[in-house]
Amino acid sequence: MSATTTTAPEVRLRGAAVPTALTLLVVLACWQVAVPLLDIPVYVLPSPTAILAHADWSAIVSASGSTSVGVVLGFVAGNLLGFVLAGLIAWSAAAASVLYPIGLSLRSVPIIALAPFITLAVGRGVSATTTVAGLIVFFPTLVNVLAGFRSVEREALELMRVLNASKRDVFVRVQLPAALPLFFDALKIAAPTSVLGVMTAEWVIGGHGLGQLILTESLALNGETMWGGIVASAVIAGLAFTLVSLAERLLIPWAGDQ
Template sequence: MKNRFEWLWPVAGFVSLIVLWWGLIVVRDVPKYIAPKPGAVWASLVDNASLLLDNLWPTATAALGGFIIGNLIAVILATIFVHSARARKMYFPVVVVFNTIPIIALSPILILIFGLTLTSKMIVAAIICLFPTLVNMLRGFESVSSSELELMRVMSASRTEVFLRLRLPRSVPFLFAALKIAATSCVIGAIVSEWIGAEKGLGVLIIQTTFDYRTELLYAAIAVSSALALVLFMAVTLAERFLVRWRTN
């Protein structure tokens, strides 16, 4: 019975923050062009539903595409690095240095190369996802103990068998931990890429409403962006519960 009502806690948390938001606006008499009331934001969500949905799909497509590509490349690189110490010494520092480049500075270069296309936005989202997943997968692959590796050698297991039967299962919890981070950061990457240059998307809508002082719509666009990231996060969480059942047994 207790677990059935666990979902009420996050709901109560969100409601309390909305009440605090409304209370601060009323008490401090905050102008609506700075922070509109929650009711005004909700009304803007309803009134501009078609506009918000029209701009949601390009952002969601770029975020999801970048999520898949970035994490797939990260897993492939981690697999190569764990099997080749030389490749890891040569290229892992390159990945680290590449990750230090601010994404806001990298986006214009990608747009110059690929143009104002979905490809450039997906690449930005993929870059943001890549490094956390790569680091977590390497840690997962290397989380096996020396005694376990020795046992596999005694059983004459090949490198492929060691990887598939030992390293890969051990890395799954680390992978899902990284995917949860990537699920939210890929949305950020897609929106940032739209700030630099795009014809449509939540990032474009956020910029337009900021300069036009349409604050209610601005907050509504931010809420939709947050909802998109939350949906991706929940999808990863559900996949983890379905695929990694042994952790809860």
């Protein structure tokens, strides 16, 4: 016997896709039937087919593009910040005593409270939405990655000592890879959170994204386009999560077998 084969990621994905699609279809069907049955006004909740037919899709696509840019930039910036801070904190006790309180206090301020300051500092638009998303995302990543760096078994560190490994070698060859599974967990949390951050910013600060679109369309009692925007935001969050999961399986296949 040699190393056995594992189920390929695509097979596992396809296996999960069938029940997921079925569930989605059932929910959509119930929704479609319930709306006329319960006599729900169209500006509150239109049926799926009505949304598909009457929503202003070109406006939704354009708003989705704007939101996506903020999501991607905020996701990258926030996770990079969280990862680097965690690395510095794990590397040096001195850095930890300075950076951890800063991170914690930055996290403690409700993001809404900072919104006016962010507008004044970086202006409106993508720079503002990116900043808000990044600030929401960085702290869970910091906490997770730090736990990852510290998850190394005592004996693994003793082994590195017997081998007279440098601090840099211990960090690069043991701690860093050991932190990757928790880093990917953090990225999966960050993917939808990043969408939330951008849309919150669009809602409070303004801009051309989905947050703004949903707000204005709801005020105009335009239920179809409002709901189109809601669906689009869910699709963006789901897509981001799926991409992170795929990247995880490709980049750290060893973690799934632990």
